[in-house]
Amino acid sequence: MTGKKGFVLTLDFILGMTILFTVIMVALLFVSRGSATTMAEHQLLRFGSDIVAVMDEQKLFDSLSHETIEQELQELLPGQYDMLIRLQGNFTVGNGTLEVGGDIPREGLLISGKRVALTGNSTYLLITYLMWGKAQ
Amino acid sequence: MRGKAQKSTMGKKGVVYTLAFTLFALGLLSLAVLFSRHAALAESRHVELSFSQKVYDLDTSIQNILAEAFIGHSGMMLSSNRSLNASSMTLQENLSSDFAELDALLGRIKDGVEKDFSSVNISLEAFFSTHAVVLQPQGIVYKHRKGNSISVMPHPGIAGYEITLLFRSNITSCTAASEEEAEKERAVTLTFLGQHGGENCTFSGTGLESADITMIVGGKGVALELEEGGELMLESNATVQSAVKVLVAERNQSGYFEIPVMVEIRDPAFSFSKAGSVQIR
Numbered sequence: 012m013t014g015k016k017g018f019v020l021t022l023d024f025i026l027g028m029t030i031l032f033t034v035i036m037v038a039l040l041f042v043s044r045g046s047a048t049t050m051a052e053h054q055l056l057r058f059g060s061d062i063v064a065v066m067d068e069q070k071l072f073d074s075l076s077h078e079t080i081e082q083e084l085q086e087l088l089p090g091q092y093d094m095l096i097r098l099q100g101n102f103t104v105g106n107g108t109l110e111v112g113g114d115i116p117r118e119g120l121l122i123s124g125k126r127v128a129l130t131g132n133s134t135y136l137l138i139t140y141l142m143w144g145k146a147q
Numbered sequence: 148m149r150g151k152a153q154k155s156t157m158g159k160k161g162v163v164y165t166l167a168f169t170l171f172a173l174g175l176l177s178l179a180v181l182f183s184r185h186a187a188l189a190e191s192r193h194v195e196l197s198f199s200q201k202v203y204d205l206d207t208s209i210q211n212i213l214a215e216a217f218i219g220h221s222g223m224m225l226s227s228n229r230s231l232n233a234s235s236m237t238l239q240e241n242l243s244s245d246f247a248e249l250d251a252l253l254g255r256i257k258d259g260v261e262k263d264f265s266s267v268n269i270s271l272e273a274f275f276s277t278h279a280v281v282l283q284p285q286g287i288v289y290k291h292r293k294g295n296s297i298s299v300m301p302h303p304g305i306a307g308y309e310i311t312l313l314f315r316s317n318i319t320s321c322t323a324a325s326e327e328e329a330e331k332e333r334a335v336t337l338t339f340l341g342q343h344g345g346e347n348c349t350f351s352g353t354g355l356e357s358a359d360i361t362m363i364v365g366g367k368g369v370a371l372e373l374e375e376g377g378e379l380m381l382e383s384n385a386t387v388q389s390a391v392k393v394l395v396a397e398r399n400q401s402g403y404f405e406i407p408v409m410v411e412i413r414d415p416a417f418s419f420s421k422a423g424s425v426q427i428r
Contacts (some may be wrong), residue, residue, distance in 0.1 A: 015158075020164075027168060036184075038179035052198050053206050060204050067208070100259075124201055126208040128217050129259060133252055135259040138208075 019147075059094060059142040062087045063126055070136070073131040074097040075104045080111045093145050100136040116143055124138075163278065176236050198417055206421065209260055209267065209410050213425045216256060217406055220249040225280065225427055227402040233306070234400045236282045237392040242383050243294035246278050270409040281405040281424070285395055299393065301376030306337030307353075308379060309392040314343040316365025316385055321348030325373075330358035336394065341369070379396045403428050 062084070066072060071083050080096065085130055095112035102109075115121065121143045128136040217223075224239040225364035250271075257269040275281075279290035285304035291297055299305070310365040318341060328334035334354040341348035341362055348362050358373040374380070381389065395402065404427040 024168070026368045027172060030284070031172055035182075038182040047297065053193055053200070056197055056200055064204075067211075124204060125264075126264070127206055127212055128208065129212040129256070133216070133219070134295060135212070135256055137263050 015037045048113075050122060052122055054126060055092070055120065055144070058089065058092060059122060059124055060126075061136055061142045062094065063096065063124075063140050065137070067126070067128050070131065072098060072128050072136060073101055073109070075109060075130070077109065077111055080109075084112060091145055093143055094139045097139040097141075098136050099139070100130075100134050102134055115141060116146075119143055169325075195417070199417075200416075200417065202412060202414070202421065205264065206410065206412055206423075209269075210423075210425050211408070212256060213253065213269075213406075213408055214427050216249065216252045217425070217427060220247065220252055222278070223279075225404045227404075229401055234308070234395045236394060236395065236404070237288075237390060238280060238289055238388045239388070240297075241296070242381075242387050242389055244278070244291055245294065245314070246291075250275060250413070256423075266412055266414050268409075268411040268413070270411070273407040273409070275306050279407055280427075281407065282393060282395070283403050283405050283426075285402070287393060287395070289391070289393070292380075292382075294427055297381050297389070297391070299379040299391070301374070301378040303376070304396050305335060305377030305393060306396045307338075307377075307394040308373070309338045309394065310340070310371065310381070311337075311390040312341045312369070312383070313388040314341065314364045314369075314385055315387075316367070317342060318346045318348050318362055318364050319341050319366075320361070320363035322362075323348075323350040323360045324349075325352050325358035327352075328353050328354045333376065335373065339371065345405065 065087060066080070066083055071080055071082070074080070075098070084094060084096065093113035095110060095115060098109040098111075099107060121141060123139065123141045125140075126138045127130060128138055130136060172414060185293060218225075222244055225237070226239075227236045228234065253271055257271055260267055275290070277289055277290040281288055285302060287302045287304055288300040289297065290300070297317070299308075321341065323339075326338075334356065336353045337350065337355055337358050339348075339350040339360055341360075341364075343364070348360070348364040350358070350360055352358060356375055358371075360371040364383075364385040364387075369383040369385055369387070370381070372379055372380045379391070381391070383389070405424045406427060408421055408425045410425065411420070411422045
């Protein structure tokens with residue numbers, strides 16, 4: 012009788028522990044997935060912001076040259092990311108819009124940001140940048 | 148009897164065990180709920196962090212282009228110097244000053260930014276009225292009264308001036324008068340040099356309450372007045388390259404310049420609002 016009781020008790024305990032740890036694991040899964048996603052977004056945003064800021068500081072946008080901007084962008088971009096920079100303003104190249112960088116992917120995490128800049132000959136530029144992780 | 152007692156004891160033990168286990172399980176479940184709520188909060192914080200980053204980028208870039216426009220088109224050169232003995236801030240320019248090109252560029256920047264960003268508002272009226280430059284962190288105001296006239300508003304932080312005027316015409320007359328200030332705290336120093344080639348008009352004084360320097364340069368009048376409280380007024384009908392070095396009383400802070408162009412960013416979704424003047428560094 013005591014043995015049967017002990018057996019039932021143990022089963023009860025194991026079942027309870029299983030349910031409990033399942034709930035905790037699911038909660039931890041939500042925590043880690045949420046943090047990873049938002050941290051990756053923020054990191055992408057920081058990378059993009061820093062790259063555009065460096066290029067602006069070096070006056071690379073003054074040239075409005077696709078080749079010059081593309082070359083510098085490839086040097087600054089980390090290997091696991093890709094980026095598109097769009098310059099808009101009152102200039103003749105591309106009818107006032109110049110895009111440099113990769114092709115926007117159809118799926119996956121995509122981060123965008125905006126800044127303004129002034130070229131050497133006082134042309135106002137709106138800079139939009141989009142950044143994403145490269146497919147592994 | 149003994150069997151019944153045993154059963155009763157076992158039953159009580161079972162109840163205690165079940166209760167304890169239930170409480171333990173409830174505690175761990177609460178922990179799980181806490182983890183989930185923390186995840187939601189952390190995500191909310193990251194959203195706010197990303198928003199802050201975007202606002203910072205936007206504000207910094209707007210301030211930069213307004214400062215670049217001022218530096219490139221105002222015709223003024225600004226510098227600050229800090230040493231063990233004294234701190235000073237120098238403003239150099241050619242009088243008569245012309246701000247038409249700068250005003251037009253600032254207007255275009257304002258239109259462009261406000262069209263592209265609905266949350267941004269740029270105010271230029273205060274700057275257009277006097278084209279003032281504010282010496283920070285003291286808050287000393289240097290402004291243009293007319294095209295050929297500048298003034299520095301009275302301020303307790305002004306310890307004195309060193310002024311150099313380089314003319315293109317001959318200096319034919321130079322007179323100077325001054326009054327001393329009895330109260331040491333309100334006294335200012337003035338070192339003045341008006342120059343054309345080998346011709347000089349100089350003045351130097353310490354502990355001053357006021358001073359008046361009048362010159363005739365190429366047949367045109369030049370007047371410099373130092374008034375109570377460190378107020379300075381310079382009016383030159385002759386073309387002149389002026390360098391006004393303001394000696395500041397506060398020595399333990401690095402100085403920087405500001406122009407009264409207000410950049411305001413509002414975002415009702417995040418109940419966020421930021422307003423500030425443009426810094427020239």
